[in-house]
Amino acid sequence: MTPASPPDSAGSGRHERRRLAIATVIALMVAAFLLLAAVLPAEYGVDPLGTGKALGLLDLYRGAADPNGATTTQAPAAAVPPMTMFKVDSVVFKLRSSEGFEYKYRIEKGGGLVYAWKATRPVKYEFHGEPDGAGLGVAVSYEKSEGSRGSGSFVAPSSGIHGWYWENTTDDEMTITLTSSGFYSWADEFRSRFDPVKHKGVVDRIRHELSEPTDPR
């Protein structure tokens, strides 16, 4: 007996062989089921049995594309946007008490963004993305916190709209200044307000002018 071999069992050969075959088949079936039901939805976003959706495992897959991952994931060379898309943007917003609004960029997958913003008061914010085809209102949260400033670099994990939601929870008006540069095709401001005529909340979408970076020479 080699040192690593198991002790000989006393059972009859036929019985052992059968047990082994059954165990191997069961192992294969259990592995196949776990693969299809849990691993594929959670790891690759592939959901052949619909269990990923039912158990919320697909969120795990989407969540994996968070900004920290995004900054280190090298975008495939083909996905790097053309030079003409490189823009700089600097905006100033006023935010009244208990008002919330969004400012978001259209960025293609692999497109980079370098940004810094500051607010005159502590503000609640969420940096998030809405991937193309993810459905209306489906957002991937990159960073959700409270503070009076934020900065960093970001590589879009998916093509879509990426940007911030700020909410002024103080009693006073505040000003937010955002500066960014990166590969984006447009920037929109989303401000919700109450429409007295329609008697319901509406979202105003305001497109911002973007500028090309100036030639340093």
Add this chain to the structure above:
Amino acid sequence: MPFSRVGRVAFAILLLWPHAAAAHGVARGDARFLQSLQGVAIGPLMYLGAKHMVTGYDHLLFLVGVLFFLYRLRDVLLYVSLFTIGHSVTLLAGVLGGFHANAFVVDAIIGLSVVYKAFENMGGFRWLLGWQPDTRAAVLIFGLCHGFGLATKLQEFTLPKTGLVANIVSFNVGVEIGQLLALTAVLIALTYWRTRPGFLRHAFVTNAALMTGGFLLVGYQVTGYWLSAR
């Protein structure tokens, strides 16, 4: 009462398991570090190597399979040395020699190594082939595969040419330290379990479960390969 003790061990394993299962590959923060690395960084790379081994469930499953029926310390040392020689050779040769293997394929083979070892522990080969393939050779050969797996993880990053050898060797030393830590934990658990009357009774089922894990790893990697090739 034996059950409550077994229960406690099981509970401890459950507590530790999420750590092991948390992430394979190189974690994101670590990845950023590797990307920005310049020159020799012995400490960090040793740490990363150890971390990779301790949190890498595929290596751990294989080690559980290898140690399962090793009762004598001499055998433990022999088999672990064979595994170590195997993976050190391919890790160093892979990164320094620039051999580039597909990570999915390598990881699928590592999954197969778990299946192989579990099947061997179940006495499968003696029934299937009528004889037992050399267990030492198997551990050495699969050690070579695991080393390729370690190499592909590092090759995902462009490591600086300066101090490359020192960095890779540090990573390798870290891998051995991590392996030693993991081995100690596995051995303690197995040794304790062997004193229980249920060990031999449950050995077959446990190895079947191990085999399931191996199959799952293979499926995971093969699908990954297939999806990435599309």
